[in-house]
Amino acid sequence: MDVSVIIPTYNRAHLLYKSINSVLEQTVSPKEIIIVDDFSTDNTKEVVESFQSDKIKYIPNARLKGANGARNTGILMAKGNYIAFQDSDDIWLPTKIEKQVEFMVENPEVDMCFCSLKLINSSRGMVPNRKIEPEEMEHLLERGNFISTQTIFMKKEVAWNTLFDENLKRYQDWDFCLRVSKKYLVHHLDEVLVNVEIHNDSISSKVSEIEALKQFFKKYPDLKESHLINKALYNKVLYYNESQKGMRFNSTKHFSKYLFYKVVDKVFNERDRV
Template sequence: MPTVSVVIPTYNRAFVIGDAIRSVLEQTFQDFEIIVVDDGSTDNTAEVVKSFNDDRIRYIRLDKNRGAAAARNVGTRESKGEYIAFLDSDDLWLPTKLEKQLEVFKKSNPGVGVVYCDIFVLLRHRVYVVKRRDKGHIYSELLGGAISTPSLLIRREILKDVGGWDESFPAVQDRELELRISKKYGFEYVDSIEVVVRAFSKGVSYLNNPNRILGLNLFMKKYLKDLLANKQAMGKTYIEMAHSYCRIGKCNIGIKYMLKAVSLGYVKPTVGIMLLVAMFGSDIYNIIWSIYQTIHRLFFKVWGRKRIPKNIMEFLMRYERNKRLLGLSK
């Protein structure tokens, strides 16, 4: 039986899933299995996965597209490892991820159910690092935002205990699952960047996707009592909703959520700017958003690459598509 099961859900990501699989195969800790769950792809995903000559890789194809949560649940049910990790098919693990996380588990008390790590986000227009230092029972902290799914390593029995991923959520599934886990189990972290999150095209994680609005609505309905008791988390969620509505052409609704956030005391300069711009309508809002993105791209071309840690840059250069995101190749 493998120590770790790595579940990779994918949908029409043949052009990047090979990178994700390769990053797992190059782990310093090698006692794992890889379960690729193809969520009804129409491209050559199967061909790419089967091109790897490694008995630890299993490919499961679903008969129709059921969403990431369902695909992760299928992978979990098929897994055999003591620990389960999830890797999105766009993303990459640094070679020491599993080794470092398992070391933390060994040193932790039995009440710890999840170990996560820092992530490096690589977009077409900018890069940044996400660091969290929340540990223990962090329910209130998670109400305001999830820990990135590819950074998680979870004890298998805990996923079974909390019921796995909620398939009714088309987005925000990570925050919802982590909240259920945090009610009963502790979290720990690895103090280093071990994951690269990449973005090649729009998905449910993008704020202008209607599915994200649906997911946020379900999230607020399910956790309304706790959110109302945590004004910071509630305000932040309202702003997520506001931006999502403005991006899909419904600034009239977005403004209402911005005002709700302000009424809770969630007052920040960015919220004031968003509210001012939203009053001119969605067309102007999206133009200003595009300008903002353009400024980020220009900043990145001049200074951005210089801010990337040397060890992370060396890792990124091992993958051709990263060079394109960094503007180093066509």
């Protein structure tokens, strides 16, 4: 298998070295490592060039496109028949590629597999926290995302046919995996092969959750009513909108619904929590 690893980066020079090094130190080496620099203003280029590896391809964007524009650039340039995504601030365990390649060879009907990850500085710990079966994949993804991009290993044509939505402000990985699960076979390799450390300058810390949810539910209107947790999140959006308009009664109503759906979901849907 020829594997292309895609790493989008933006002003992460201080973290990028460990991320790239964890890919170069894999027990099964990738065909290429495509680093798409999304118009960084720090010394990212110098960090990349310090490796002096012929596997590394450094692609500087001419303008700021965002992480998913950078990922799409990497997908379209990839020469491998399989694609794996890495983030510029995370660490792969040494056998990640080896174990995912082995899984895909043994299961050629699978279009995408993902491993579990460990959140280093979070009480949540491992994500997902249990084995996800293929037959429940789409249903659970409709409730929320548990597949992070740096855990994904997939056929290139699937990535090419799906691509990331560059217009979404947040939840792009959720959107990407949800679309893949509706058309292709996705399996979970129930083993931690990625370590993730949450940083204060992550996308989720910069983009309003409410605005991102509003945009997401506009793209997927059916999800607003599909599960209790989504009903709760949608009422959270409505509460925020009504409170901003000064409509006290409406905002109180939506906040009460938000709490009600959240509590009921927690009581009755414990198995679905991943």
